[in-house]
Structure formats: structure tokens, C-alpha cells
Amino acid sequence: MQNSAHDPLSAFQEETKCCGCITCSKETRDTFAEMMNFSLLKDVIFVIFSVSNFCTSIGFNVPYLYVAAYADTLGISKTDASYLIAIIGGANTLGRIILGYISDKPWVNRLLVYNVCLTACGVSTAMVPLCHDYKSLAVYCIAFGFTIGAYVGLTSVILVDLLGLDKLTNAFGLLLLFQGIASFIGPPIGGWMYDLTDSYAPAFLMAGLMIAISGVVMFAIPPLQRLQARRSEQKHHTEHLALS
Incomplete structure (x- = not known):
């Protein structure tokens, strides 16, 4: 047998x-x-990037879902309100192309572009309650769509810059896991806030704060990289002296 x-x-x-x-x-x-290898969570730089992505994903879908409904509460027609989503889509397309093109230049700090765009996106989203007419909402939609393009278009590139190409599969897989969880809970939180306050302002404020926080925490990465480089250099120097 x-x-x-x-x-x-x-x-x-x-x-x-x-x-x-x-x-x-x-x-x-x-x-x-x-x-699904979670050993990468021991890397503090990846943890910061994951926290940033989680916060961004919480607020990411809120404007898409609620901007038309918010416009309706301002007395804007449903037809005009629906155009706001199209404006976000058009600006997002341009944002991905332009930001991707700029970030591909060797003299551009891609991480800085990413951080600034997320912070600006969050601040503009938090200011939506100050928009009381169609034009101001349209301006916001342009700003949101363009700046959030950095989140969609540059995430994988930033991962490679921070961790190296060999860790991209592992890092991106974990990020997608965190993004999925955050995207699942973000819009219901916004809806719950509307149910409590009968206003979409808290939902946009929450989304804006989350996105802005996601950009601000990323500014901690360059100092951490310099600190790690100094420690690595000191360790190498110590080992060299010990061998001498």
C-alpha cells in the first residue's frame, strides 16, 4: 500500500x-x-502609523454619508446637495493625481505632505458647522476631497518609506484590519450623535478631530526616527570600542 x-x-x-x-x-x-503577523506591532513607528490610520478611518466616511443630509437641513435642494458628493469625488481624483505626482519628486518630503494634508483635512471637516450655504459647503467638499487624497494615495508609499519594501505586505495587511474596524464604527457614531443632538454638527466635529489627530500624531515620527538612528549609532560605536 x-x-x-x-x-x-x-x-x-x-x-x-x-x-x-x-x-x-x-x-x-x-x-x-x-x-496577519502581529510581530510588527512591536515597532513604535508602525504603531503610531496604525493609530493615525485608525483615527483617519473613523472620520473618513462621515462626510460622504452626511454632507448631503446636512445640506438638506440648511434648506438646500436635494439635487444641489447630491452635487456635493460629486464635488468630493472630482476633487479627490485631482488630489490623488497631483499629490501623487508631487510626492514622487525626490526633493519632496512625502511624510510631511501626508501629515499636512491630513491635518488640513481634519480642520476643514471640523469647521463644517460654520458652513451655512451651498457655496461654503462646496468649498469644503473641494478641500476635503483634495486633501483626503493623500490618505488614499500615499499610505502604501509612506509605509515603504518608514518600514521598507520587505515589510509592506505585513504592514499593509494589519493596516487594512485596523481601517476596516474603524470604518465600521465611525459612521454609526456619527448617526448616534445626530440622534442625541438632532444635528449633524457633532458628527462632523468628531470626524474632523479624528482626522486632524491622525495628522498631528504623525509629526512624532521624524523625531523618533532620529532618536532611533542615534541609539543605533551609539550601540554600533559601543560595540566597536568593545571589540577594540
């Missing part, structure tokens, strides 16, 4: 089991395992 351990079919089936029950290729299984 042939030994099943040497059976090519058994070996193939063993290689194509993901999580012990889902049939997939070995490459897919290995990629999924790498994405």
Missing part, C-alpha cells in the same frame, strides 16, 4: 489548505500568514 506521506496528491492538498479548511494556493496561504 502506497504511503500517503509520499503521495503527490496529498502533498498538493496539504499545500493548498489555508486556515486548515479553505483551499487555496501555497502562495496565497503564505501571503495571508504574513499579513
